[in-house]
Amino acid sequence: MLSTVFGDLNLCFAYALGTPQREVTETESSGWLGEKGSFIVTRRHINLIATAVACAGIGFGTLSVAAQPTQTSMKFNPAKAPAHASASQQKSSGKASDAMPADMVVDAAEYPWSAVGRLNTGGRGYCTGILVDESHVLTDAHCLFYRTEGRWWQPGELHFVAGYQRDTNVTHSKIQSYELAPGYRANGGASLSSIINNWALVKLEKPLGRQAGWLGLKTLDKRLVRRLQNGQGAFIQAGYRRDASHAITVGFDCAADGFFDAESRIGNRCQLKPGRADLPFLVYMDGKFNVVANRVLASLAEQPPRTGSLANPRFRAKMGKGESQAPKSGAASPVPMTTISNLLESLGYAEDAGQVQQDEAREAAIRSFESSKGLPVTGEASVPLLGEIIEASE
Template identity: 25%
Template sequence: MRGVLVCLALLAHPALAGDGNLRPLETGVVAGRWAAVGRIDFGSDGFCTGTLIAPDVVLTAAHCLYDMTTGEPFAPSEVTFRAGWRDGRAEADRAVAMLLPHPGFQPGLDGDVEARRTQTSHDIGLIKLAEPILLPSITPAPTGSVPRGGDRVEIVSYAKDRSEAASLQDVCSVLGVEGRVAVLDCPVEFGASGSPVFRDTAYGSEVVSVISAKAEMNGRPVAIAVPIAGVVTGLMAELDRAARKAAPEVRMISGAGGGMGAGGAKFLRVGEAP
């Protein structure tokens, strides 16, 4: 495990199609199970994969939230989430209100392998949608516990040359977990950033990690994933606090007059005169 990150590359921008046992999810019947997975578009600069884990929250990799050529974060207005994107059509398109990378993630550490190891362990981010997705055909994916060595897992991802439909890799195993890094025997290529890693349970599939990078172990290609257990809950709370802080404050003034209805309540935004 300690030699895994010798050749590690963050999958910041799509370049090559994924490798291995890829199965395109080209029909609605097949793709329906994975409708919470969608493409995250960054203007004309590229895309990543993300997963709806709450009606208005998408899980992805932290490095997807940065312009890797400048190291600067994308503006929310540059980002769109397309749930269930397939053949030029999404089950739901949503604009973005807020981006929240893990506070320990730092972009632009390409030259330092040890720094990259630490960076990878924090490569988790959340996206707050401007409007929730409330469709019966799209159920937010549940999140699960830490993956363990020997677990069978599945990866759902988009990538260049297969950007118009998600693909499924369903013959994957967790080779091991070291700290906040899991190593999978499924090879991945550029474009799989932020893809969910699912594990089947008696109650259905749950997301246990997100794809961050590709690497080599003993000369063979492997995928690097970041377990989300113990992290996503805190990030969700921080996202909620940030959203509340950013929202215009509203206060209520009660009164009996002015034709304001039975309760006489009037809502004012801060700065408005009563």
């Protein structure tokens, strides 16, 4: 039985606007798909959320294989992401650009993206899930409810595929059990309780984190937001978009926007693009990528739209894996070579566009970036280097 204890970690969630829906996509080669859905949030609900304090203690119920789940008790200019020049334009101008692409498809076999996967449900849809230790996945609670039949998916009907990308994956596992956040009701609509508690922990049969790595859970508190606003970290989205369901998309055009009041609700600004509203939020800081949120709430009353996160405090899994961990063995690469190369080429640091995937060209591009940012010049690719590239370009 998976048990949990509570600490001071705020797990910050935001929620998408839209109608309840279920995406049915083409059959994957593995034969596993899952469910997608979202809630209708009216201006009335937005006003309710904007005035309510979303702070509550958290408890879990345990789901056995044979039973139904139980529940116990920055400052940022969001006008538009800057258009980035092509690599050839940047080269002809004699200097690199800090204009990060708004989003891009990444190599799912590279960490940290290898810790992201698809939780597939009974061949009917999917949700993004993120490994948060060797054997546990964080996902949306609504993904575990089979709305067509009005019941919860049983663990035997679920499958998690880490680092899934088209016809390949890093590793996969069946599900042993799952636990829902208290207060979540499958038919709760856009009630405040259901919105802020739309998350669950899924227990895997196999410890996939050893081969895929995992991401820690980061407290999105005032100190962290202040550091993000001061350029000491990066705030991004990553996961499987509804309109690009067979590859991981990373959104770079996000930033923390401060707190609505006290430390109970955190705002952020991201471009609201079709299919990206469901993607989880990650934060890069101090050399590591961590999970901080997993859905988006957009206020249509504001122009440009503001997205807001509701902090759900004092959550910590007993597993004790509070820090991120790159894979130590298996198919996943512990270093995001392809992602780094693509970003450096996009930003104009590659002397010979199109050759940056080669070792010598990549090393030269890395050295150029490090030198331009006043970093120690090593020419070596690493997870911290990826974070530095994203951070420097936000």
